[in-house]
Amino acid sequence: MTPPKPEAPSYDNPVIPGFHPDPSVCRVGEDYYLVCSSFEYFPGVPLFHSRDLVNWRQVGNVLDRPSQLPLPADAMASDGIYAPTIRHHGGRFWMITTNVSHGGNFVVTAERPEGPWSDPVWLDLPGIDPDLAWDEDGNCWCAFAGAHGPDFHGVQVARVDPEAGKVLEGPSPAWAGTGLQWPEAPHLYRVGEWWYLLIAEGGTERGHTVAVARARSPRGPWEPAPVNPVLSHRSTNHPVQSTGHADLVTTPDGEWWMVLLATRPVGYSPKFHVLGRETFLTPVRWEDGWPRVGPVNLRERAPSGARPARVAPQRDDFDAPGLAPQWISPRSRPDGSWxxxxxxxWLALHATGPTLDRPGCTFVGRRQQHPESRTAVLLDHGPGRAGLSVRLDEGHHYDLEVADGQAAVIARIGPLRQVVATRPVVPGPVTLVITTRSARRWTEGEEARSGLHVAAPDHLAFHVGEDPEPLAELDGRYLSTEVATGFTGRVIGMYVTEGTAWFDWFDHGPLDDPDRT
Incomplete structure (x- = not known):
């Protein structure tokens, strides 16, 4: 009998789960580096490293100093840092992005990906989503999406001096895509005798697509692919949606791969995505001189030599001299606040603002990365007000709070703020736990009692101490992009709005993790 062929190695998408949108990737030798948008959060532009495109580890944040990331105290949620591009050229790493809340487009550089990265060099170019590419003569070209609004002109290209921040030629209109809204997210590549211009269009919602054109020069003229979009899941029932904002990379042995953003909406129509736009990976094939991809599946054939995916440790005991790079805060993190x-x-947090409902609070969190998750902290609270919060923005968050001898579950949904449930707590350290559980675990009886379809993507349960019964359970749809709008995803974190609080540890991981006690 012929033995069965070994199963081809595979990996699970997304490769970087949770709120990690607009991925851009570059390869240096056998090492891959990837960055994502961070919007109103500080530090900004998370930076990941991989040796196989499947297993990614966050090694830092490109923008980790206030001088690199000036955000107004009242910057709107989902403003801030849009769509970075990372490249390696001339022995240096280059990252270009847009601060839509202050200053526009800028470049930072570093000798090593872990930094330190330079202060910004600002470019006098409009629009968003800038890209950098160098030709064989050493000219640097910046493609970007023209300013939205009445002056929107699709993708434009300029020749720039990125070290001096000078525009040397242009900008000139390049390509407006196939006619769908918001042609954006451009990336330029030299492949053989052609320059390729990869863009996203159709909006970053369910109509998101990837399209491509090519020219003999970055100056154009640009010839669209005979079959565009080269990737789209729009108007399908595929579990992966909103595929777009892509970047290309080659492996050392010549394979082509694409990183892109996508979502995993669930629940009753119109479905909801709560983790934000996540980073997916998919293989690329070339047909008649054009790249083709898709569909993007939740399980894919792995790149050659890829190792089995492993889940990175999620627990932080706050024993290190500094905060790990995964920790983020809205807009800033003043030195005196932590x-x-x-x-x-222990992590000490000092109140800088009286409420999570407005900017200026003390909040330290990390992105929710598992659709079904368990997050726990050990809180030693003083006479103030502190707790654990699941945050989408100032107008949409659920809080498990300890104050005045009571634990309370508080829901902020748009203009409404309600204390849902309370119970007494004794002085001293107390464990707070928030779990997220998919709607499919709700019973038919629960649906019948509610008189509603089980519309929620998930349900959140709030526990205090060792009590197996939740203090409250809340519908997760109100902490989704479809309700709150914007471009981010859930962030779960510790906060204090009065006095000082201490946190001994923070643990976040899959709900059914057998290694979690």
Missing amino acids: SLAERPG
């Missing part, structure tokens, strides 16, 4: 030295082994 400390790891005041009480060794």
Whole structure:
């Protein structure tokens, strides 16, 4: 009997789950580096490293100093940093992006990907989503999406000096796509005798697509692919939606791959995505001189030599001298708002604002990365007000809060703020737990009692101490992009709005993780 062929290695999408949109990737030797948009969060532009395109580890944030990331105190949610591009040229790493809240387009550079990265060099170019590419003569070309609104002109291209921040030629109109809305996210590539211009269009919602054109020069003229879009899941029932905002990379052995953003909407129509737009990976094939991709599946054939995917540790005991790069805060994180030295082994948070409903609060969180998750902290609270929050923006968050001898579940949904449930707590450290559980785990009886379809993408349960019964359960759809709008996803974090609080550890991972106690 002929033995069965070994199963081809595979990987699960998304390769970087949770709110990690607008991925851009470059390869240096056998190492891959990837960055994503960060919007109103500080530090900005998370930076990941991989050796196989499947297993990614966050090694830092490109914008980790206030001088690199000036965000007004009242910057709107989903403003801030849009669509970075990372490239390696001339022995240096280059990252170009847009701060839509302050200054526009800028470039930073570093000798090593872990940094330090330079302060911004600002470019006098309009629009968003800038890209950098160099030709064989050393000229640097910047493609970008023209300013939205009445002056929108599709994708434009300019020749620039990125070190001096000077525009040397242009900008000139390049390509407006196939006629769909918002042609954006351009990337330029030299492949053989052709320059390729990869863009996204159709909007970053369910109509998102990837399209491509080519020319003999970055100056054009641009010839669209005979079959565009080269990738789209629009108007399908595929579990992966909103495919777009892509970047291309080659492996050392010549394989082509694409990183892109997409969502995993669930629940009753119109379905909801709560983790934000995530980073997916898919193989690329070339047909008659054009790249073709898709569909993008939740399980794909792995790149040659890829190792089995592994889940990175999710627990932080706050024993390190500084905060890990996964920790983010809205707009800023003033030095006086937190400390790891005041009480060794604990994260101390000091209130800087009285509420999570407006900018200026003390909040330290990380992106929710699992559709079904468990997040727990050990909180030692003083006479103030502190807790654990699931945040989408100032107008949409659920809080498990301890104050005045009570634990409370508080829901902020648009203009409404309600204390849902309370119970007494004793002084001293207390464990707070928030779980997210998919709607499919709701029973038919629950649906019948509610008189509604099970519309929620998930349900959140709030536990205090060792009590197996939740203090409250809330519908997860109100912490989704479809309700709150915007471009981000859920961030779960610790906060204090009055006085000082100490956190001994923070643990976030899959709900059914057998290794979690």
